[in-house]
Amino acid sequence: MKISLIVAKAQNNVIGKDNSLVWKLSADLRHFKSTTTGHHLIMGRKTFESTEKPLPNRTSVVITRNKKYTVPDGHHVVTDLKEAIAICKKKQLEKIFISGGGEIYKMALPLVDEMIITEVNAQPDGDTYFPEINWSEWDIVSSVHHDADEKNEFSFDINTYIRK
Ligand SMILES: NC(=O)c1ccc[n+]([C@@H]2O[C@H](COP(=O)([O-])OP(=O)(O)OC[C@H]3O[C@@H](n4cnc5c(N)ncnc54)[C@H](OP(=O)(O)O)[C@@H]3O)[C@@H](O)[C@H]2O)c1
Structure with missing residues (x-):
């Protein structure tokens, strides 16, 4: 099972503020969707709560320390990352996505095979950060540039990295 990480991060590694995103980038949302x-998303409880409902047509696997936490049918609650991955392995999934937030990216990074990073050309204020990456461990395999326009506040590059 391939473990992929997907994130949009700023040049200063900011990924969020007040449990929300810090930019309007409709082309990046389309890319994320x-x-x-069709895939499983492993995420922290705060990221899960940052959208009104679970993201449609995806299965959320939510990590929380709260053993009484509940999610709608068809989604999963787990109390650690190991259990999240075990559920996905048991289902014999080919690929899963680590989809944030900051705490979960940091925890999952050593297990990740691929990172799909939207590198946003901005330095916004924020309270949640993507962890520092040791770039010598990663090869870039694709890069797609998007200009800023009326629906995309900043320009950005969607870069895919695989572990060496
Ligand atoms: N730009 C992007 O691509 C992107 C993607 C996703 C999220 N975000 C942003 O990131 C922010 C949220 O990130 P965050 O770091 O604050 O929170 P988070 O990683 O989404 O969730 C943190 C929560 O996960 C649970 N957790 C963390 N470590 C755990 C462990 N070892 N065992 C069990 N449970 C554990 C805890 O839940 P409990 O408190 O319930 O125990 C903790 O409060 C928001 O601003 C969101 O918009 C941005």
Whole structure:
């Protein structure tokens, strides 16, 4: 099972503020949707709560220390990352996505085979950060540039990295 990480991060590694995103990038949301549709997403409880409902056509696996936490039918609650991955392995999934937030990216990084990083050309204020990456461990395998426009506040590059 391939473990992929997907994130949009700023040049200063900011990924969020007040449990929300810090930019309007509709092309990146489209990319996130088309990349992850049909797949399982492993996420922290705060990221799960940052959207009104679970993301449609995806299965959320939510990590929390709260053993009484509940999610709608068809989704899963787990109390650690190991258990999240075990559920996905048991289902014999080919690929899963680590989809944040900051705490979960940091915890999952050593297990990740691929990172799909939207590198946003901005340095916004924020309270949640993507961890520092040791780039010598990663090869870039694709890069797609998007200019800023009326629906995309900043320009960005969607870069895919695989572990060496
Ligand atoms: N730009 C992006 O691509 C992107 C993607 C995703 C999220 N975000 C942003 O990231 C922010 C949220 O990230 P965050 O770091 O604050 O929170 P998070 O990683 O989404 O969730 C943190 C929660 O996960 C649970 N958790 C963490 N470590 C655990 C462990 N070892 N065992 C069991 N449970 C554990 C805890 O839940 P309990 O408190 O319930 O125990 C903790 O409060 C938001 O601003 C969101 O918009 C951005």
